[in-house]
Amino acid sequence: MSDTNSKINRAVWMDIPVADLDRACKFYAAVLGCEVPQDSFGDCHFGILEHTDGNGGCLVVKPEEISGDKGLLVYFNTDGRIRDAVAQLIEHGGTVQEDIHSIGPHGFRAVALDSEGNRIALHSNTDD
Numbered sequence: 001m002s003d004t005n006s007k008i009n010r011a012v013w014m015d016i017p018v019a020d021l022d023r024a025c026k027f028y029a030a031v032l033g034c035e036v037p038q039d040s041f042g043d044c045h046f047g048i049l050e051h052t053d054g055n056g057g058c059l060v061v062k063p064e065e066i067s068g069d070k071g072l073l074v075y076f077n078t079d080g081r082i083r084d085a086v087a088q089l090i091e092h093g094g095t096v097q098e099d100i101h102s103i104g105p106h107g108f109r110a111v112a113l114d115s116e117g118n119r120i121a122l123h124s125n126t127d128d
Helices: 002-007 021-032 082-091
Strands: 015-019 038-041 044-049 056-062 074-077 096-103 108-113 119-124
Touching: 002 015, 015 021, 015 096, 021 038, 021 044, 021 056, 021 074, 082 108, 082 119
Parallel strands: 015 056, 074 119
Antiparallel strands: 038 044, 044 056, 096 108, 108 119
């Protein structure tokens, strides 16, 4: 965990439940434009969201925990490429629930379901 995470950030990690690890890793790699390598510890297999200098998370095979369109809403950083991220989301099996829209002085977001059925938000400071 980076110093920023341990001293400043309130949210430091996320586990995202998935049904199909290969599909979810491809989805998040395309949408977020980052590496999502797979790893394992004991009998637990997971995909790790790239997080060298910031908050991180992993994709964990737990289909029974997928909550769909309710519960926490995690915002993923797609700054400067939100339109491409939404296009990748659709191409890789996601579904847009709320298209790109302004959230006032806080930038722009799109709300969607990922390839596994989890509700997520894509965020950018611009609508590019």
